[in-house]
Amino acid sequence: MSLSNVLKLARVYSRAGRLISKNNFRKYREKRWEVYAIYALAVALGALGGGGFGYLYTITGDASARQMLYQAIVGFFITLPTLSILYSLFMTMMSQIRQTGVKAQIQPLYWFPVTWEEHTAASALSSTFGGALWISIMICTAVIAVSIPTGLLPLAMLTVLAIFLSMAMASLTMEAFRAVLAAISGAVLKSTGKAAVWIRFFVAILSFIIIYVAYFTAYTSTVVVIDAIGKGQISAWFIPYVWPGIALYTFSKSMWLYTVLLAVLSIIFAVALFAAAVRLNSRYGLADAPTISVSRIYKPNEGLLNKLGLSPAESAIIKKDFRAFTRRSELRYVFIMPIVLVAAVFVPLITGNKTSSGGLSGSMGTFYYIYLAILPAVAMSMTLGISLVGSEGERLWFLATSPLTVKKFVRAKFFFQAILCTAMALLFGVIGYFLLGPTARYAATGIVEAVILVFAAGMVSLSCGIAGADFRELPRPRMIRTEWSLISTVLVAITGLCVLLPVLAYDAIATMGLLSGGSVNGAFLYLAWLVSGAIGLGIGYIFYGISISKASKLMMGLE
Amino acid sequence: MVTENTPAIRLSGVRKTYGDIVAVEHLDLVVGRGEILGLLGPNGSGKSTTIKMMMGLVKPTEGSVSILGMDAGKDPIGIKKHIGYVPESPRIYEFLTALEFLDLTGDLYGMGPEEKKQRIQEFIEAFGLEGREGDIINSYSDGMKQKTAIISALMHRPQLLLLDEPLRGLDPKSAKIMKDLLHELSSQGVTTIISTHTLEIAQAMCTRIAIMYNGKLLALGTMDQLRTAAAMPGSGLEDIFLKLTGTGDIRPVVEALMK
Numbered sequence: 001m002s003l004s005n006v007l008k009l010a011r012v013y014s015r016a017g018r019l020i021s022k023n024n025f026r027k028y029r030e031k032r033w034e035v036y037a038i039y040a041l042a043v044a045l046g047a048l049g050g051g052g053f054g055y056l057y058t059i060t061g062d063a064s065a066r067q068m069l070y071q072a073i074v075g076f077f078i079t080l081p082t083l084s085i086l087y088s089l090f091m092t093m094m095s096q097i098r099q100t101g102v103k104a105q106i107q108p109l110y111w112f113p114v115t116w117e118e119h120t121a122a123s124a125l126s127s128t129f130g131g132a133l134w135i136s137i138m139i140c141t142a143v144i145a146v147s148i149p150t151g152l153l154p155l156a157m158l159t160v161l162a163i164f165l166s167m168a169m170a171s172l173t174m175e176a177f178r179a180v181l182a183a184i185s186g187a188v189l190k191s192t193g194k195a196a197v198w199i200r201f202f203v204a205i206l207s208f209i210i211i212y213v214a215y216f217t218a219y220t221s222t223v224v225v226i227d228a229i230g231k232g233q234i235s236a237w238f239i240p241y242v243w244p245g246i247a248l249y250t251f252s253k254s255m256w257l258y259t260v261l262l263a264v265l266s267i268i269f270a271v272a273l274f275a276a277a278v279r280l281n282s283r284y285g286l287a288d289a290p291t292i293s294v295s296r297i298y299k300p301n302e303g304l305l306n307k308l309g310l311s312p313a314e315s316a317i318i319k320k321d322f323r324a325f326t327r328r329s330e331l332r333y334v335f336i337m338p339i340v341l342v343a344a345v346f347v348p349l350i351t352g353n354k355t356s357s358g359g360l361s362g363s364m365g366t367f368y369y370i371y372l373a374i375l376p377a378v379a380m381s382m383t384l385g386i387s388l389v390g391s392e393g394e395r396l397w398f399l400a401t402s403p404l405t406v407k408k409f410v411r412a413k414f415f416f417q418a419i420l421c422t423a424m425a426l427l428f429g430v431i432g433y434f435l436l437g438p439t440a441r442y443a444a445t446g447i448v449e450a451v452i453l454v455f456a457a458g459m460v461s462l463s464c465g466i467a468g469a470d471f472r473e474l475p476r477p478r479m480i481r482t483e484w485s486l487i488s489t490v491l492v493a494i495t496g497l498c499v500l501l502p503v504l505a506y507d508a509i510a511t512m513g514l515l516s517g518g519s520v521n522g523a524f525l526y527l528a529w530l531v532s533g534a535i536g537l538g539i540g541y542i543f544y545g546i547s548i549s550k551a552s553k554l555m556m557g558l559e
Numbered sequence: 560m561v562t563e564n565t566p567a568i569r570l571s572g573v574r575k576t577y578g579d580i581v582a583v584e585h586l587d588l589v590v591g592r593g594e595i596l597g598l599l600g601p602n603g604s605g606k607s608t609t610i611k612m613m614m615g616l617v618k619p620t621e622g623s624v625s626i627l628g629m630d631a632g633k634d635p636i637g638i639k640k641h642i643g644y645v646p647e648s649p650r651i652y653e654f655l656t657a658l659e660f661l662d663l664t665g666d667l668y669g670m671g672p673e674e675k676k677q678r679i680q681e682f683i684e685a686f687g688l689e690g691r692e693g694d695i696i697n698s699y700s701d702g703m704k705q706k707t708a709i710i711s712a713l714m715h716r717p718q719l720l721l722l723d724e725p726l727r728g729l730d731p732k733s734a735k736i737m738k739d740l741l742h743e744l745s746s747q748g749v750t751t752i753i754s755t756h757t758l759e760i761a762q763a764m765c766t767r768i769a770i771m772y773n774g775k776l777l778a779l780g781t782m783d784q785l786r787t788a789a790a791m792p793g794s795g796l797e798d799i800f801l802k803l804t805g806t807g808d809i810r811p812v813v814e815a816l817m818k
Contacts, residue, residue, distance in 0.1 A: 312669070313666055317663075319659075320652060323655055323659065398650075398711075401639060402639060556618065
């Protein structure tokens with residue numbers, strides 16, 4: 001294995017990783033100082049933090065307080081290798097997810113004289129660059145800085161080595177995991193035909209749910225995690241990933257034989273991980289386009305969409321878009337937004353914030369029900385609206401050269417998001433009704449307002465999606481220009497406020513009436529629905545006109 | 560009044576500029592029904608812009624474009640119904656199967672279910688895609704993607720074919736089918752414009768050749784007419800093309816590269 005090759009490849013891979021986050025992929029020129037400045041900042045922050053803590057230690061006069069601080073620092077050092085495995089795994093996993101939508105090839109160029117060992121080492125090395133390396137450098141600098149006044153330099157040096165060994169373990173694990181995933185998904189996609197489309201769809205949603213639940217759980221209990229690592233890693237000695245941390249513990253207790261044994265075992269484990277990653281990469285590492293066999297029997301039929309009154313051309317585009325959103329990996333992010341919105345609120349809600357009876361109080365339940373019924377569907381409607389046209393990418397020529405009127409094009413895009421998001425609003429409304437138990441009137445209000453908003457906000461965001469469509473597909477599909485994404489968010493928020501205003505006004509009046517001992521005629525709620533609907537319709541109509549105008553310009557300006 | 564004698568394409572004094580850049584300069588071109596016209600020219604000569612103006616995708620800065628007797632600017636949708644287009648690189652919906660993509664094409668061009676089914680099956684068999692038509696296009700080779708794009712352009716029985724490098728990536732059998740098909744369609748009155756850099760194909764297939772350079776039409780005619788215009792009797796299209804476009808003196812370049 002040539003170290004020179006590894007370093008050259010690692011530079012290429014890490015550069016590719018950085019490039020995918022840039023807007024202008026083709027013209028992007030990297031400024032080297034910018035790349036390394038972030039690490040210099042990490043050193044500065046680490047030195048500042050560690051030095052500050054060290055200074056605190058030196059000015060502490062009380063012996064028992066100094067002893068307590070000393071023990072706390074040693075305890076923290078011991079947890080660092082295991083902690084670094086956790087954040088390195090998380091960072092490299094996020095980096096892998098970020099790369100799923102990348103069209104530019106970031107994979108081994110198999111015709112180059114590069115061995116799989118070199119590729120695997122370079123890939124693992126490059127995946128630690130960025131967030132994981134930044135945090136590690138900051139922690140290591142802090143560890144060294146704090147160790148000088150505390151007299152813990154030998155332990156600190158070993159801690160630094162252990163942190164980097166742990167990082168290597170994490171990135172090699174992810175490297176092996178990536179190859180295994182490629183093998184499994186490839187096998188699934190090649191063998192299960194039409195089911196593969198749905199498997200991919202549900203697995204994508206499930207993965208994001210798991211990641212975000214894990215993220216929010218970790219976020220709310222970071223201190224608990226660190227504490228648990230300190231206490232738990234000795235008892236979990238049989239897990240090789242904690243061996244560097246235990247080696248530090250034995251070193252701090254002057255158990256030299258155990259220290260040497262665990263250090264050697266840790267290195268052997270890292271080498272074994274490398275060997276496994278190399279083997280898996282050589283077997284499954286090359287990206288291979290999956291052959292999904294959807295149907296061999298040709299069945300032209302009228303379909304439900306045609307029966308709903310949509311023209312064959314409109315329903316054809318809706319069908320095409322539905323297939324795109326269930327098959328194109330880079331479009332998965334559209335489904336993240338509603339999941340995040342639900343997870344962000346309901347995970348902390350489930351873990352705490354409950355009433356003594358275990359359920360939510362009446363007004364809280366109603367609030368969360370309205371939130372659940374409206375927000376995920378509207379968020380998805382907005383995300384779909386801004387990305388539907390841009391997601392056509394370089395294939396827009398096909399629609400531009402087809403005998404498709406601009407009106408049909410806009411209507412097809414609109415009804416696709418409207419159908420999908422209305423279904424989602426109904427689904428979340430029904431789930432929320434059974435979970436949170438609002439009154440029938442609130443339940444109906446939530447669903448009615450959600451549907452009105454889906455249509456109005458969908459049209460608003462679609463017009464922004466057309467006006468700000470970004471068809472660049474390298475290194476990853478852009479779909480919408482950033483400024484238009486922001487404009488869409490603001491406009492949808494205003495639309496939401498306008499549409500909900502009559503119902504909010506009714507609620508305010510009803511509440512005030514209740515407080516003053518009176519009551520408000522319930523029929524006014526239905527009037528509020530009607531006014532909401534009229535406002536939504538008006539906004540939708542205005543933005544439909546804007547969409548038609550923008551789409552006409554878009555098709556004509558196709559170069 | 561559109562009759563059978565109305566030219567398939569009539570470009571009159573067409574000029575297209577992008578700011579200071581002149582993409583097409585006062586182009587006059589008439590292409591009759593059933594003709595196969597080769598549109599040749601170096602990169603950046605204005606071929607793609609000309610084809611896009613024929614499709615109604617780009618509005619000319621000056622002049623008029625009439626396709627099958629219809630004004631390209633006034634009724635682009637009506638015109639598109641009668642055009643089959645194959646772009647230079649087949650950027651088609653790779654997440655669809657060939658069957659799904661062709662089904663989409665049929666729906667967009669207003670074909671009935673039975674006709675659509677029949678045409679798709681005929682073309683799939685003719686181009687040797689049977690057995691793979693249910694696979695995602697992403698898994699196809701470049702040649703298979705090209706075949707899918709060609710079928711999509713032909714299946715709705717267009718009156719005008721605009722083909723940009725149509726034989727690229729095709730295997731010999733499919734290329735032969737395509738050539739024979741174009742000649743057969745030509746005899747039925749279907750007009751074809753082929754934009755290509757492969758001059759042998761243009762010489763073998765086209766009834767007339769148009770050579771563009773720097774946005775201008777340098778020469779237009781049959782092979783014999785081009786030989787006369789270039790004063791190169793008995794020469795092939797490659798030599799005529801290089802002479803007319805002033806790119807013929809390539810020996811010094813080759814010698815420099817061989818050093």
